[in-house]
Amino acid sequence: QQPVQSPQAVILREGEDAVINCSSSKALYSVHWYRQKHGEAPVFLMILLKGGEQKGHEKISASFNEKKQQSSLYLTASQLSYSGTYFCGTPGTDSWGKLQFGAGTQVVVTP
């Protein structure tokens, strides 16, 4: 089942912070985050594993709460380059090794 992302879209001014949430109705062992810029392919940001381990990329960090079956992506002091659509991916239920992606959160950072 597809993970649910919120919000659908967010508009930020440069330097502001934002949080993107990803939740699942099933137990999670890992959550994957990708970013897709307009007209380009998705690019990997990070993987979060069971245990609440936090990983970071530039000023983008994330957390994973397996009890709540959710992950949050934190955009801190946003830069223009952070604009794009962010997808979370979670392992499929019926087959190992594949991800099911959420609908995406569109982020627009303005000057």
Added chain:
Amino acid sequence: DAGVIQSPRHEVTEMGQEVTLRCKPISGHNSLFWYRQTMMRGLELLIYFNNNVPIDDSGMPEDRFSAKMPNASFSTLKIQPSEPRDSAVYFCASRTGTSLSYNEQFFGPGTRLTVL
């Protein structure tokens, strides 16, 4: 490394025609994924291969779609006959690991397919 290579980058065809999309994964990667992206349905996994063997094709929409991976460096996705609702961006992605792995996936630039 050249990254994942897809061809063509753009394809415009008429309804009923056969369409073949091609993908060359990153050398050394043994898993390959085909995705379709549309505004309405988002990013959908169509099929994935591990060591050239199809592991899961449950996302293939119907019999008009078929995918092959004859060797470790080449895969095709064929649509025959094509329909306007097949219009989408098709991505190929590859990664290392076993069929049970969740390593980083590297996406190709995509093929934008328009069926008139």
